[in-house]
Amino acid sequence: MNPVNYLYLSALLFTIGASGVLIRRNAIVLFMCVELMLNAANLALVTFSRLHGNLDGQIIAFFTMVVAAAEVVVGLAIIVSIFRTRHSASVDDTNLMKL
Amino acid sequence: MSPVQLAAAAATGTTSTGEAVQFWVLAVIAVGGALGTVLMRKAVHSALCLAGTMLALAICYMAQGAVFLGVVQIVVYTGAIMMLFLFVVMLVGVTSADSLKETLKGQRWAAALCGLGFGVLLIAGIANAHLHTFSGLGEANSGGNVQGLARLIFTRYVWAFEVTGALLITAAIGAMVLTHHERTEQRASQRELAERRVREGVQVTPLPAPGVYARHNAVDIPGLLPDGTTAEVTVNPTLRARGQIRDVSHDMLRRMEQLESTTADYLGRTLPPRRTVKSPRAPITAGAADEAAEAARTEEEAEQQ
CATH class of the missing domain: 1.20.120.1200 (NADH-ubiquinone/plastoquinone oxidoreductase chain 6, subunit NuoJ)
Structure with missing residues (x-):
């Protein structure tokens, strides 16, 4: 097997995550799909690290994980505070600015 | 290996x-x-x-x-x-729970089609790249993977690492600011709560317990009203919203009917045709309960103002 298959897996997971963001409307599930996309990107970075034979790709994947953790903390806090005021976690209901 | x-x-x-x-x-x-x-x-x-x-x-x-x-x-x-x-x-x-109603017509299919096209493009791009010589990490990992990463993080990427600390602190403070709620009025005392219940008159007594006169007293089995129908208020609203209520009243009603007909046979009476029982009040569904809660909440807010 050629290790490039890891890149195909990563592309497939990223695509599934992106489609999920477009299809689903529950804010929590949307966030999970974004996490899936970040994980797919990490897999690609790790594979690139192996391709080039140095560890920089792994360092960047590590920083991606840190940023993802910070993003999830803030994002879930926003979801909880929206849920408190609007009593819904659906992104369709957050339309106060709509004409 | x-x-x-x-x-x-x-x-x-x-x-x-x-x-x-x-x-x-x-x-x-x-x-x-x-x-x-x-x-x-x-x-x-x-x-x-x-x-x-x-x-x-x-x-x-x-x-x-x-x-x-x-x-x-x-x-x-x-x-x-x-x-x-x-x-x-x-x-x-x-x-x-996600509603399956589409707000934009055909949005789901369009999204799936976009995803498919995107995936095809991405995979075709990877297939066209010449990635046939993988160097492997044997040399880079020779001193140990953790040691190699540590050396890079604390030399070449030390600035990014420090900025990450600032990012994490910002995220923690952001989460606290977003979820913190300042209590601006005093918590309602037990007396005030009781007075409000009497004033509103919706449900003055505590809610009835589940399982009363039903076959079991499990929390997911609604209590029965005198005519044998279920009283949905007796079940926790979370279980109601999930649709996890077990209704055993049909079973009990059927058995009661059997018992009555056996007795009637024994006594030689003819039973009047049994009317089907309907719920005396509309069953409280999850949506209705939410609306009621919403109405109560807006009332509360109006009172505060």
């Missing part, structure tokens, strides 16, 4: 048979989990599917010589982030 040796063996451009078998097993699990995340209706099931995908990816990292990242993936992603997700699913609760 350690992951370092595995990655070193990959320098030729092909992996060992063991890694190939592992990859195909993990790829099926990862893609299945990803599809489950997108397609499952309940957020909890999505979260569990995503956790499965992340575990499969962690093993992929380790197989590729990224031992430290594999462990971090398990500890941080499946350990911390997924627990945070489950915590929020628990907080937000069952009322956040």
